[in-house]
Amino acid sequence: QVQLQESGPGLVKPSETLSLTCTVSSGSISSYYWTWIRQPPGKGLEWIGYIFSSGSSNYNPSLKSRVTMSVDTSKNRFSLKLSSVTAADTAVYYCARGEIVPYYNMEFWGKGTTVTVSS
């Protein structure tokens, strides 16, 4: 059973860069769309973007200018960087494994990590 685990700081200061890593275990990181999704407090899910195992990526247009994703196939993990954060970026951040677009069903998810943006 594929397992995903998010890791990273739970508190980030405004204007700084949020950095999270998702480690994939019991499965290869090849040939899937590795995805980041977030849920702000009291709100719905928001797609941040994906990075394919080859390194190609696609980001939510509303976040594109601040998002960078990367993948490390040797360590079976992928990462998210979100720059110039504000309080609006406070959320539970999930990583997930996506099947081929446009079907893009995500069967395997991490449990989520809470990131708070505050000074």
Place this chain on the structure above:
Amino acid sequence: QSVLTQPPSASGTPGQRVTISCSGSRSNIGTNTVNWYRLLPGTAPKLLIYRNDQRPSGVPDRFSGSKSGTSASLAISGLQSEDEADYYCAAWDDRLNGLAFGGGTKLTVL
């Protein structure tokens, strides 16, 4: 405001059948398939239905999905207290070139 539209809440009594709707447009549901997820606080989101009406292994057949035109729905029959959760629909949007979610429906089992 979400690209896909869901009712914010739904409810039912144990044993009942409830349906949650998801409305979109030609660029998302009208063209691509719909997936449904269940969210419970502190746990990983769970895929309930993929490609409109397919159940992943392990998901009970009490859960079913359908799609017609630019709308989709999730039906839960034989409602159980453990079904109380938030449910989200999702579909790829060709115009946005990204994944669109519904706003989520909070299901209460009375």
